[in-house]
Amino acid sequence: MTAAPQPHRMDNRELLDQYLAAGFAGRVGWGERPALLVIDMAGAWTRPEEMIGSDLGGVLENIGLLLDVVRKTDDIPVVFTTMAYDATFSDLPLVTRLKTPHSEQMIRGSDRVQLVPQLRRLPHEAFIEKPRASAFFNTNLLSILVAQRVDTVIVVGCSTSGCIRSTCESALDYGFRAIVPAEAVGDRSASAHEANLFDINARYADVLPIQEVIGHLGGRGPALTG
Amino acid sequence: MTAAPQPHRMDNRELLDQYLAAGFAGRVGWGERPALLVIDMAGAWTRPEEMIGSDLGGVLENIGLLLDVVRKTDDIPVVFTTMAYDATFSDLPLVTRLKTPHSEQMIRGSDRVQLVPQLRRLPHEAFIEKPRASAFFNTNLLSILVAQRVDTVIVVGCSTSGCIRSTCESALDYGFRAIVPAEAVGDRSASAHEANLFDINARYADVLPIQEVIGHLGGRGPALTG
Amino acid sequence: MTAAPQPHRMDNRELLDQYLAAGFAGRVGWGERPALLVIDMAGAWTRPEEMIGSDLGGVLENIGLLLDVVRKTDDIPVVFTTMAYDATFSDLPLVTRLKTPHSEQMIRGSDRVQLVPQLRRLPHEAFIEKPRASAFFNTNLLSILVAQRVDTVIVVGCSTSGCIRSTCESALDYGFRAIVPAEAVGDRSASAHEANLFDINARYADVLPIQEVIGHLGGRGPALTG
Amino acid sequence: MTAAPQPHRMDNRELLDQYLAAGFAGRVGWGERPALLVIDMAGAWTRPEEMIGSDLGGVLENIGLLLDVVRKTDDIPVVFTTMAYDATFSDLPLVTRLKTPHSEQMIRGSDRVQLVPQLRRLPHEAFIEKPRASAFFNTNLLSILVAQRVDTVIVVGCSTSGCIRSTCESALDYGFRAIVPAEAVGDRSASAHEANLFDINARYADVLPIQEVIGHLGGRGPALTG
Numbered sequence: 001m002t003a004a005p006q007p008h009r010m011d012n013r014e015l016l017d018q019y020l021a022a023g024f025a026g027r028v029g030w031g032e033r034p035a036l037l038v039i040d041m042a043g044a045w046t047r048p049e050e051m052i053g054s055d056l057g058g059v060l061e062n063i064g065l066l067l068d069v070v071r072k073t074d075d076i077p078v079v080f081t082t083m084a085y086d087a088t089f090s091d092l093p094l095v096t097r098l099k100t101p102h103s104e105q106m107i108r109g110s111d112r113v114q115l116v117p118q119l120r121r122l123p124h125e126a127f128i129e130k131p132r133a134s135a136f137f138n139t140n141l142l143s144i145l146v147a148q149r150v151d152t153v154i155v156v157g158c159s160t161s162g163c164i165r166s167t168c169e170s171a172l173d174y175g176f177r178a179i180v181p182a183e184a185v186g187d188r189s190a191s192a193h194e195a196n197l198f199d200i201n202a203r204y205a206d207v208l209p210i211q212e213v214i215g216h217l218g219g220r221g222p223a224l225t226g
Numbered sequence: 227m228t229a230a231p232q233p234h235r236m237d238n239r240e241l242l243d244q245y246l247a248a249g250f251a252g253r254v255g256w257g258e259r260p261a262l263l264v265i266d267m268a269g270a271w272t273r274p275e276e277m278i279g280s281d282l283g284g285v286l287e288n289i290g291l292l293l294d295v296v297r298k299t300d301d302i303p304v305v306f307t308t309m310a311y312d313a314t315f316s317d318l319p320l321v322t323r324l325k326t327p328h329s330e331q332m333i334r335g336s337d338r339v340q341l342v343p344q345l346r347r348l349p350h351e352a353f354i355e356k357p358r359a360s361a362f363f364n365t366n367l368l369s370i371l372v373a374q375r376v377d378t379v380i381v382v383g384c385s386t387s388g389c390i391r392s393t394c395e396s397a398l399d400y401g402f403r404a405i406v407p408a409e410a411v412g413d414r415s416a417s418a419h420e421a422n423l424f425d426i427n428a429r430y431a432d433v434l435p436i437q438e439v440i441g442h443l444g445g446r447g448p449a450l451t452g
Numbered sequence: 453m454t455a456a457p458q459p460h461r462m463d464n465r466e467l468l469d470q471y472l473a474a475g476f477a478g479r480v481g482w483g484e485r486p487a488l489l490v491i492d493m494a495g496a497w498t499r500p501e502e503m504i505g506s507d508l509g510g511v512l513e514n515i516g517l518l519l520d521v522v523r524k525t526d527d528i529p530v531v532f533t534t535m536a537y538d539a540t541f542s543d544l545p546l547v548t549r550l551k552t553p554h555s556e557q558m559i560r561g562s563d564r565v566q567l568v569p570q571l572r573r574l575p576h577e578a579f580i581e582k583p584r585a586s587a588f589f590n591t592n593l594l595s596i597l598v599a600q601r602v603d604t605v606i607v608v609g610c611s612t613s614g615c616i617r618s619t620c621e622s623a624l625d626y627g628f629r630a631i632v633p634a635e636a637v638g639d640r641s642a643s644a645h646e647a648n649l650f651d652i653n654a655r656y657a658d659v660l661p662i663q664e665v666i667g668h669l670g671g672r673g674p675a676l677t678g
Numbered sequence: 679m680t681a682a683p684q685p686h687r688m689d690n691r692e693l694l695d696q697y698l699a700a701g702f703a704g705r706v707g708w709g710e711r712p713a714l715l716v717i718d719m720a721g722a723w724t725r726p727e728e729m730i731g732s733d734l735g736g737v738l739e740n741i742g743l744l745l746d747v748v749r750k751t752d753d754i755p756v757v758f759t760t761m762a763y764d765a766t767f768s769d770l771p772l773v774t775r776l777k778t779p780h781s782e783q784m785i786r787g788s789d790r791v792q793l794v795p796q797l798r799r800l801p802h803e804a805f806i807e808k809p810r811a812s813a814f815f816n817t818n819l820l821s822i823l824v825a826q827r828v829d830t831v832i833v834v835g836c837s838t839s840g841c842i843r844s845t846c847e848s849a850l851d852y853g854f855r856a857i858v859p860a861e862a863v864g865d866r867s868a869s870a871h872e873a874n875l876f877d878i879n880a881r882y883a884d885v886l887p888i889q890e891v892i893g894h895l896g897g898r899g900p901a902l903t904g
Contacts, residue, residue, distance in 0.1 A: 102249025
């Protein structure tokens with residue numbers, strides 16, 4: 001499925017009010033230097049026939065819009081992630097294999113873990129293999145961002161209920177402002193997408209309409225899909 | 227509100243089947259040495275009149291049942307957590323204050339961040355101040371567990387949609403088996419509780435009926451509240 | 453003992469040349485935003501009669517010179533650290549107690565772990581209790597620095613062969629530029645001080661004369677002790 | 679150069695006594711389940727003609743003795759490490775390149791970063807690419823060890839003053855007992871080797887004669903090189 005055209009939180013005013021009263025869902029706002037993190041837009045996730053795949057066509061198009069804007073600015077770092085393990089799984093703790101057996105399909109170097117070609121990654125854009133949901137866990141992402149004085153991360157890709165949420169939480173934990181353009185994240189389950197987008201906005205990141213993100217980045221907002 | 231008497235996943239067979247087919251929701255099972263992590267059962271969360279408080283009476287009673295069983299065994303470490311910051315917030319990054327303004331109420335040493343007395347913490351049971359949702363983030367919890375060869379963590383307390391979920395995710399990330407007794411975790415929002423219990427079971431931990439947990443720990447299962 | 457008046461590396465040209473040929477000891481240089489990290493200038497370390505104490509009077513004076521310069525600029529964050537554990541050691545893994553029995557003297561709230569009063573910490577200057585040698589390990593330091601877009605850390609205090617070296621290594625690991633003003637770090641052992649200052653400069657940080665650091669920070673270099 | 683035939687600390691009784699009096703250099707001792715960590719025994723380090731290479735022939739032979747003993751036991755996990763970066767260095771923070779320019783030679787997949795064939799790694803023995811000195815930093819090592827209930831790490835390989843020391847420190851930080859067989863670690867600089875072996879024993883790990891390690895592991899100690 002594709003992401004919802006409108007941020008979920010708009011549709012749950014009562015629940016949002018309850019959270020606001022409890023001191024959640026404040027706005028972190030934009031910092032001075034953003035980076036764009038494109039999470040797990042690789043074959044295993046984007047091909048519906050794969051075990052963990054779903055139709056993320058609309059999400060992919062919207063990420064393309066963001067990449068166009070970002071690459072024009074020339075000073076917004078872009079980082080792509082995938083998940084990958086050694087073919088013998090010597091680097092994959094047993095508990096991960098037990099809880100999420102699909103992990104055993106993520107073999108380093110295989111087609112499944114390659115980025116979708118439409119993203120057209122440039123050589124200077126980092127490509128990180130992450131072992132777990134958060135793009136920060138046991139990867140060099142944090143060091144890359146610190147070294148470039150990034151203070152804001154725009155998180156896009158999939159899945160809203162897993163790697164997106166987890167990456168946003170880590171970002172806040174480490175002192176970054178995290179922004180999620182709602183139409184540029186997706187999930188195999190519509191209900192999980194909705195529920196987690198609400199939690200993300202309440203606890204970890206600002207969930208914004210993609211047009212607002214594009215506007216802030218100084219680009220123009222073309223017509224959106226989805 | 228108190229936790230649901232039955233694990234959420236029981237009630238969503240269709241969604242669970244979808245996740246099972248996608249290689250999620252396997253069972254991590256029990257390891258050889260469990261520890262009990264009691265998350266954030268302190269005044270700010272357990273007193274309904276507090277900003278982030280709710281009625282967690284049933285959850286507290288069920289944690290009491292687990293503590294009784296665990297303390298009889300004499301070889302299951304118990305760790306309690308709370309959240310606390312310096313009164314000047316010099317150790318609290320601005321982004322956390324912006325996203326969750328209730329953080330500013332969690333002053334080190336204040337009544338709000340003290341454990342509820344009913345837990346009757348013993349001197350050798352660790353008490354950890356954590357700065358963020360996961361009990362592992364920037365605390366000594368990991369080192370404490372490694373030093374005692376713990377391989378399984380039983381996670382109880384609140385809130386299901388925040389610190390419980392996050393602690394379970396970190397546990398799996400670090401190679402631990404995580405177990406959540408469904409009736410011993412709670413949340414201020416029933417819908418957030420349900421949605422996150424499903425995600426926790428699908429991605430990070432085994433969500434089990436508390437009777438099964440008590441049974442495994444060698445104790446007897448008295449009548450449950452809730 | 454006080455720190456050496458001249459950086460060690462100056463005196464070991466042959467060894468330095470060997471390291472330069474092996475691709476070590478490059479200069480990280482200054483970034484755009486420095487912070488000053490004052491490591492473990494608390495009673496247990498600065499009072500010679502304490503178990504791990506030594507005479508750090510010259511180091512303390514030189515740190516005072518840096519604090520004067522830094523506080524005038526008004527935009528260089530200052531962070532102080534100490535080490536402290538719960539009086540029951542419930543938060544201190546056994547291995548630490550076995551390897552360094554002096555850890556058992558570092559009781560939270562005790563006089564030994566308080567900063568020396570001459571530092572005159574201001575309320576907005578962070579004060580962090582760290583459980584291990586590196587100021588980054590299991591503390592909020594990283595999040596505090598990221599949130600303020602710090603890219604350079606000036607590391608001062610004690611001990612050169614322990615917490616100073618370890619903090620510099622973590623800083624580089626996380627993508628920061630680390631600078632050590634040679635006369636503002638000290639150690640109980642002159643040989644350990646010298647050997648580790650060399651390693652620090654070869655591997656993790658730029659070891660500079662304090663006058664060069666003061667000059668860069670825009671201040672004037674008054675006469676130095678040592 | 680090869681490692682010293684006798685642990686350094688034996689030769690510095692006065693300095694060791696000073697450290698013992700200061701509450702350092704206790705013994706962590708053996709835990710219940712050891713693992714063997716073989717650090718950076720790859721071409722870039724073991725071929726003397728390489729930029730960071732030196733003659734580690736004696737160290738390699740002694741590691742071979744340990745591997746023989748360990749592989750016979752069948753229940754001691756073995757983990758090998760190397761350092762490696764993407765050919766475009768998109769995953770390598772600038773500060774690392776500036777401080778240690780040799781990092782730019784560690785290209786993933788190149789001959790330099792392959793393990794030396796004499797180690798004869800078996801498929802189930804983990805092989806980890808680490809980005810920094812400590813084998814724990816931003817790798818899955820910790821999760822692998824936790825999942826197998828390892829509580830003791832035997833650290834061998836190179837370099838004593840860099841990756842060996844740093845890995846021992848991380849091990850203690852995370853609650854593991856660390857053991858260094860003195861004759862199975864080496865460094866390009868004899869003085870750096872000696873100075874750091876002393877610090878390692880004083881602060882982070884037990885430095886033992888290799889015969890004592892082999893004896894403990896249940897094997898017999900054949901004649902040693904070095």
